[in-house]
Amino acid sequence: xxxxxxxxxxxxxxxxxxxxxESPLVGLPSPVPDGVSFHEPPDAAPPAPDFExxxxxxxxxxxxxxxxxxxxxxxxxxxxxxxxxxxQQEINELAxxxxxxxxxxxxxxxxxxxxxxxxxxxxxxxxxxxxxxxxDVWLDYAATEPPLVALITKDGKIxxxxxxxxxxxxxxxxxxxxxVKDAG
Amino acid sequence: xxxxxxxALSAVALTACAVEAEDSDEPSVTVxxxxxxxxxxxxxxxxxxxxxxxxxxxxxxxxxLDPSGTAVSVGTxxxxxAEKAFTIDLGDDQRQPTTCVMSLEVVGVGSVDGHSxxxxxxxxxxxxxxxxxxxxxxxxLS
Numbered sequence: 001x002x003x004x005x006x007x008x009x010x011x012x013x014x015x016x017x018x019x020x021x022e023s024p025l026v027g028l029p030s031p032v033p034d035g036v037s038f039h040e041p042p043d044a045a046p047p048a049p050d051f052e053x054x055x056x057x058x059x060x061x062x063x064x065x066x067x068x069x070x071x072x073x074x075x076x077x078x079x080x081x082x083x084x085x086x087x088q089q090e091i092n093e094l095a096x097x098x099x100x101x102x103x104x105x106x107x108x109x110x111x112x113x114x115x116x117x118x119x120x121x122x123x124x125x126x127x128x129x130x131x132x133x134x135x136d137v138w139l140d141y142a143a144t145e146p147p148l149v150a151l152i153t154k155d156g157k158i159x160x161x162x163x164x165x166x167x168x169x170x171x172x173x174x175x176x177x178x179x180v181k182d183a184g
Numbered sequence: 185x186x187x188x189x190x191x192a193l194s195a196v197a198l199t200a201c202a203v204e205a206e207d208s209d210e211p212s213v214t215v216x217x218x219x220x221x222x223x224x225x226x227x228x229x230x231x232x233x234x235x236x237x238x239x240x241x242x243x244x245x246x247x248x249l250d251p252s253g254t255a256v257s258v259g260t261x262x263x264x265x266a267e268k269a270f271t272i273d274l275g276d277d278q279r280q281p282t283t284c285v286m287s288l289e290v291v292g293v294g295s296v297d298g299h300s301x302x303x304x305x306x307x308x309x310x311x312x313x314x315x316x317x318x319x320x321x322x323x324x325l326s
Contacts, residue, residue, distance in 0.1 A: 078232070078241065079243075080232065080241055080242040080243045081232065081242075082230045082242075082263055083229070083230060109238065110238060110239070110241065144221070144223055144234040144235040144238075145221075145223055145225075145231065145232060145233075145234035145235075145238070146232070163223075163224060164225065164226075164229070164279070
């Protein structure tokens with residue numbers, strides 16, 4: 001009986017381990033649902049720097065194409081960043097709330113692909129993530145230290161940036177006030 | 185079965201105690217690593233090197249070199265804590281220019297006089313006593 005229980009427990013652990021290692025990495029969102037509308041950016045808002053980024057799941061993001069469909073929340077992070085981990089759960093909740101309406105996009109810099117994937121799985125990141133290995137995107141957005149969160153309107157105007165990050169209700173308020181008029 | 189388990193746990197506990205006792209006999213020294221990035225943060229916030237110092241981040245590998253240039257210890261950088269960059273009072277809670285300071289506990293080395301610190305593949309940085317902080321050994325990136 002004891003041996004059977006032990007074998008069962010080991011099998012369960014192994015299965016859980018396999019399931020965790022095979023969980024798919026999140027890719028790009030589906031089309032924007034009907035009934036969604038977005039805020040117009042202020043006239044003075046500058047254009048966001050355009051970029052392309054390869055995601056850790058192998059897909060590519062073209063920022064301008066993404067902005068043509070929906071706003072974006074850019075989340076600059078690194079695998080070793082404690083503040084990023086502290087804010088991650090609340091950002092995940094918002095990304096789920098605005099799934100297919102706003103593109104949340106994680107941008108790592110110096111972290112390796114293995115470190116980023118480990119971070120994504122450890123912190124249940126629910127949005128696509130890529131690595132800006134040459135640092136161009138970090139430089140263009142003046143991201144000097146993780147975390148940094150930037151808001152970009154539909155059609156590509158940058159309206160907010162928070163060195164040190166932002167999450168929870170404060171971020172939700174800004175999404176409501178500056179990006180999404182009606183989430184459908 | 186229970187006896188075997190008890191013995192095994194005892195062995196693990198004894199081994200852990202032995203390792204701890206061995207560790208406590210080793211000399212160690214704390215080195216302040218100062219990253220003068222001037223980044224805007226709240227003093228006391230956790231930090232990593234910013235801008236041109238992004239290579240100096242938690243988990244980055246460091247090597248301690250003795251005066252002859254021989255590696256005597258290796259480790260990884262810990263989280264840093266932001267300290268005010270200026271002594272003028274800009275308010276306690278305001279984000280302001282800071283340096284990122286990491287405290288390295290170097291085990292197995294009793295003194296770091298004349299030593300230097302290498303982070304990743306960057307140039308060695310000399311470790312010198314800081315007279316303003318009771319001569320604590322300090323390496324300032326540049």
